[in-house]
Amino acid sequence: MNNQQNILIIGAGLCGSLLALRLGQRGYNISVYEKRPDLRKVNSDSGRSINLAFSNRGHKAMKLVGIEDKVKILCIPMNGRMLHDTEGNTIFAPYSGREHEYINSISRDQLNALLLNEAEKHKNVNIYFNRKCKSVDFEKTTALFQDYETKHEFVEDADVIIATDGAGSVMRKSYYLGKKFLFSFSQDYLTHGYKELCILPDSNGNYKTYKNALHIWGRDAFMLIALPNLDGSFTVTLFLSFDDGEYNFTNLTTKERILEFFNTYFKDALELMPNLVDDFLKNPASPLGTVKCSPWHYKGNTLLMGDAAHAIVPFYGQGMNASFEDVVEFDKVLEVYNGDWETVFKTYEASRKKDTDAIADLAIDNFHEMKGHVNQVVFREKRSLEMALEKHFPNEYASKYSLVTFNDNIGYREAMIRGRAQDKAILNMLTNNQLDVKDDLKISLDKIKKATETILENDRISGLK
Amino acid sequence: MNNQQNILIIGAGLCGSLLALRLGQRGYNISVYEKRPDLRKVNSDSGRSINLAFSNRGHKAMKLVGIEDKVKILCIPMNGRMLHDTEGNTIFAPYSGREHEYINSISRDQLNALLLNEAEKHKNVNIYFNRKCKSVDFEKTTALFQDYETKHEFVEDADVIIATDGAGSVMRKSYYLGKKFLFSFSQDYLTHGYKELCILPDSNGNYKTYKNALHIWGRDAFMLIALPNLDGSFTVTLFLSFDDGEYNFTNLTTKERILEFFNTYFKDALELMPNLVDDFLKNPASPLGTVKCSPWHYKGNTLLMGDAAHAIVPFYGQGMNASFEDVVEFDKVLEVYNGDWETVFKTYEASRKKDTDAIADLAIDNFHEMKGHVNQVVFREKRSLEMALEKHFPNEYASKYSLVTFNDNIGYREAMIRGRAQDKAILNMLTNNQLDVKDDLKISLDKIKKATETILENDRISGLK
Structure with a gap:
């Protein structure tokens, strides 16, 4: 050696x-x-x-x-996602039902x-x-x-x-x-790019909005996110199409259009960013x-x-x-x-x-999950159910997000395969009324486990492996 | 204009x-x-x-x-695949149950x-x-x-x-x-490449093996195929790894090794190709x-x-x-x-x-289907069943192969989505004894249609579309 x-x-x-x-x-x-x-x-x-x-x-x-x-x-x-709707209402959606599991900025x-x-x-x-x-x-x-x-x-x-x-x-x-x-x-490029913006600290150097979350303003066709910095500011990122849709990076070139766009879709964020227009016009839109x-x-x-x-x-x-x-x-x-x-x-x-x-x-x-699915009822029901399962059965259930993010003892591929099968099982059963968020949690857990195994087994068979 | x-x-x-x-x-x-x-x-x-x-x-x-x-x-x-096993036995597997559906060389x-x-x-x-x-x-x-x-x-x-x-x-x-x-x-390159070989016509200018088929010698890790030409010859193609396995393009460099390889895996093909070694050494191995x-x-x-x-x-x-x-x-x-x-x-x-x-x-x-799946029992059962369905219900059933190859009224993507769902439905039901090749065909058809629709619907739901 x-x-x-x-x-x-x-x-x-x-x-x-x-x-x-x-x-x-x-x-x-x-x-x-x-x-x-x-x-x-x-x-x-x-x-x-x-x-x-x-x-x-x-x-x-x-x-x-x-x-x-x-x-x-x-x-x-950051213990979860803070979801902001167009009215400025917020919902906090934790990343895990286990308290010791969170991500960091x-x-x-x-x-x-x-x-x-x-x-x-x-x-x-x-x-x-x-x-x-x-x-x-x-x-x-x-x-x-x-x-x-x-x-x-x-x-x-x-x-x-x-x-x-x-x-x-x-x-x-x-x-x-x-x-x-x-x-x-x-x-492979997305048709969307990103631009960095900023929520500065208030005059006392404090955070202008809740510190311990990843803030998301998901609007299906585009989204805004914010992560906290130690100095009291947040780094804000706008993900938006370069060319498609009514508002895009190519046509958002004037103060009026930028303010119109933010007033329509991100009113509560705009209120925290008096510096928005300057940042927007100064910072580049970069590809993803x-x-x-x-x-x-x-x-x-x-x-x-x-x-x-x-x-x-x-x-x-x-x-x-x-x-x-x-x-x-x-x-x-x-x-x-x-x-x-x-x-x-x-x-x-x-x-x-x-x-x-x-x-x-x-x-x-x-x-796709962040900009749109988080706003869908069935997706939110799935996440609520998963949080409850993680909380009450911490050693028996881990969501796809948890498998990917917190279970570093398994690889990403295994996390993806198992996580996607779980998501499919839960979404299908919720949609087909085979599962209800009000059901007994242990029964739901068993149903989800069984359905997940069936999905994995059927995929294995049809892959002729 | x-x-x-x-x-x-x-x-x-x-x-x-x-x-x-x-x-x-x-x-x-x-x-x-x-x-x-x-x-x-x-x-x-x-x-x-x-x-x-x-x-x-x-x-x-x-x-x-x-x-x-x-x-x-x-x-x-070419009405179907002529499958050759290592013993030189052949099975003809038609491309469709409908007589007017075939491909051409x-x-x-x-x-x-x-x-x-x-x-x-x-x-x-x-x-x-x-x-x-x-x-x-x-x-x-x-x-x-x-x-x-x-x-x-x-x-x-x-x-x-x-x-x-x-x-x-x-x-x-x-x-x-x-x-x-x-x-x-x-x-994206496969780890396999290909080399062209040739089965020449016999001394009377006739085809040395069955003319109206695409011949396949599938051996899981590699395969040989042959397509007929108008002059009585067949163009033969060997698909083999460049570097992996006991035999590969990198190590098949001598007459002895080439003959050993063909004698072991493609004995009946070798008998039709006295010109094999010359062709093999002369022709390049090209990437895929x-x-x-x-x-x-x-x-x-x-x-x-x-x-x-x-x-x-x-x-x-x-x-x-x-x-x-x-x-x-x-x-x-x-x-x-x-x-x-x-x-x-x-x-x-x-x-x-x-x-x-x-x-x-x-x-x-x-x-993967040609080099290996064609040799698996469950795959062959699926194909037999599909051929029977296409024959008896020509307007009601089309296999993935038929959808892709013969149904030019739909696009490849639709053919892929429907065809894969059908394959999954049949393979799962055959494996789980929910379907048997001896069942009444109409009952099997209905089961397959229903299971296919469920698979498509579940995929749609879990894609949150």
């Missing part, structure tokens, strides 16, 4: 800095190259979400590297800074900023970089290169354009896409990880958590096959890809 | 030449540029399949342009030649060979070509450009690399991929059609038929919106893409 190997990591974002920290703990010589400036030294205006949902799968990774207490300080618990930059600090505590980890990767020669295991300041280009050689350079990964592009092997690849690809690795030379391998839309709050879980899963495989990179990469992809494919699909599902 | 517009078609393959013919009939000025030489003048060795399955959706297109009688002469009916080159001849009968259609498209400027509606002989590059201008340049479409690449709009795109993308068009300037928009794997025998049906569907939209290209393109994609997405997925399903 030779840990004196040189590992080059491209990208010092959340995944790259966590990976650097973990591999640094394992004793490898780590060089990380990041195209952006050091976010601990400058105010970055990268256009990315400034807060994110942090939950169990991410927490598992923080425990692996021993910084869970330091991360906890950065977290704001966390600052991307603060968490990234923590990970960079922790990684740099290891003298075998070196992080270089303002170095943009231009291409990767995966046959030679070298990468071409350009220094942002001097414009000087240079080639770095390594025993292994791991690219954690995000959804627009340069190494993935080198795989695609290289045509040296069959590279399956997809980029899913990226899948395979293989993630080239022999034992190079590997894609995190968003570079599997970028997803943000609606399940799992993007960061999935990337952090990548590191946990990779570390497990490394423990077994350390020294044989090709086997490590192959085994890691074989076990992991099914799960990242699943969370990509689940995130698309949740887009 | 101005049909004096200049339409540039890139690619004179099956789709491009049919489109040229149809738009020529409508009176447009058509220029077609093809990178290959004129296949009517040279022996092409393009590496592509030399025969293809031709069925109802393709026939519908031939009727549209009035050449169905000329095509019929080129067709060899047809020569790609003969059919292409016919379409080119028919197109060129119109003096407003001009076809240029040996002109390779290098890129398309979709904003200016121009395309850059290179003359294969003189190497001279030139730009062609048109009112509209339609790219029918196949799975490796240059215009699609221009969309992707141009980054002028959000372009969703996927290329699915391509999807969106949008297919850029404003009213350019449009992707056929494989350029939606390349699929060959296992449903629908690749050519889907491309031909594209022309039929496009023609319908053109009839309504002639003169407004942007609306034509948008409307065509909106109605057509769901169907080409569906046939792409169905083709992957059929890969």
Whole structure:
């Protein structure tokens, strides 16, 4: 076992800095190259979400590297969804019937800074900023970089290169354009984009609306959400079509139209955002896409990880958590096959890809759930019933949301298959009057379990597996 | 309505030449540029399949342009699958219980030649060979070509450009690399590839095995198929993994290994192919991929059609038929919106893409069906039952295969949804002893219809539509 190997990591974002920290703990010589400036030294205006949902799968990774207490300080618990209707009425819908299960709002930059600090505590980890990767020669295991300041280009050689350079990964592009092997690849854009807005703190620095929730204004064709920040503000995101519908990003270009749109659909939110029009006109509308690809690795030379391998839309709050879980899963495989990179990469992809494919699909599902289903009676009945089941039978029932978000002992794919079957069972039985929210809970639980098993079994049979 | 517009078609393959013919009939000025030489003048060795399955959706297109009688002469009916087991035993499994429903084997080159001849009968259609498209400027509606002989590059201008340049479409690449709009795109390779082989006619020029079937040697992990040609030969195709399993394309490199493989798994086929080893060593192993993308068009300037928009794997025998049906569907939209290209393109994609997405997925399903499911008892029971239902209730029942292949009055997506639900209903009821092949057929029909409707309804409810 030779840990004196040189590992080059491209990208010092959340995944790259966590990976650097973990591999640094394992004793490898780590060089990380990041195209952006050091976010601990400058105010970055990268256009990315400034807060994110942090939950169990991410927490598992923080425990692996021993910084869970330091991360906890950065977290704001969100116990459920606060649903806002067009009249300004709100309903709080918890994420789980178990009190200890909730998600957190966390600052991307603060968490990234923590990970960079922790990684740099290891003298075998070196992080270089303002170095943009231009291409990767995966046959030679070298990468071409350009220094942002001097414009000087240079080639770095390594025993292994791991690219954690995000959804627009340069190494993935080198795989695609290289045509040296069959590279399956997809980029799928939603017709909707997103724009970030802000609810500032009140004059006393306090939160203007309920702090411990993920706020949702779901309007079927579009939606607004808000997550709390430690400084008393909320980061607000509008998800809206670029081109379709009466109001869209293409035609919302004047103060009057923007105010008309918010007055009609988000009146209570507008009241909290006197700064709305300025933010709206200043901030870009960005696309939402899913990226899948395979293989993630080239022999034992190079590997894609995190968003570079599997970028997803943000609606399940799992993007960061999935990337952090990548590191946990990779570390497990490394423990077994350390020294044989090709086997490590192959085994890691074989076990992991099914799960990242699943969370990509689940995130698309949740887009439709958040903007529309949450307003439907049958969906709300399902959620009420599930919350009651989780509360009274905490060890016997977990909703799809709980399986995905809180049950980090199972993979996303298993969570998806079981969760979807449960949803189907409950929705069908509620619709066909075979189940009622007023029924005895134990009887309902048994019915749901039985119907779920039947659905799973029938799917298995018809798949001829 | 101005049909004096200049339409540039890139690619004179099956789709491009049919489109040229149809738009020529409508009176447009058509220029077609093809990178290959004129296949009517040279022996092409393009590496592509030399025969293809031709069925109802393709026939519908031939009727549209009035050449169905000329095509019929080129067709060899295949009434079903001839399944070969490892012992050399065969079972004939018909494609339909209705006698008039069958598919055909047809020569790609003969059919292409016919379409080119028919197109060129119109003096407003001009076809240029040996002109390779290098890129398309979709904003200016121009395309850059290179003359294969003189190497001279030139730009062609048109009112509209339609790219029918196949799975490796240059215009699609221009969309992707141009980054002028959000372009969703996927290329998905199977881990299996294919290699073409041949069963030559016997010394009297006769077929060495049964002519009117698609022969299948399905072996779960791989398979061999054979389709008849008019000259008494069969084109044989081996589908095998590039890298996995005991035998694969990477390790089958010697005469001994190849013969060992065929002796073990395809003994009866080997006996018909004394030329096997030479063919195997000479012919390439080619990849199998699915391509999807969106949008297919850029404003009213350019449009992707056929494989350029939606390349699929060959296992449903629908690749050519889907491309031909594209022309039929496009023609319908053109009839309504002639003169407004942007609306034509948008409307065509909106109605057509769901169907080409569906046939792409169905083709992957059929890969698993052909290589493995056909050997399973429950699958064979399902097919026997379906054949009996189609025979005795010809107007009341159509299997998934029939819906896809013979019911060209419905789209692929509807065929997929209904066909999959039927398959699921039958397989579940057979497995759970709720249905028996010995039951009264009318009772079975009613049970299947009822169970299918329940499955469709439950899917609808759980999709919260």
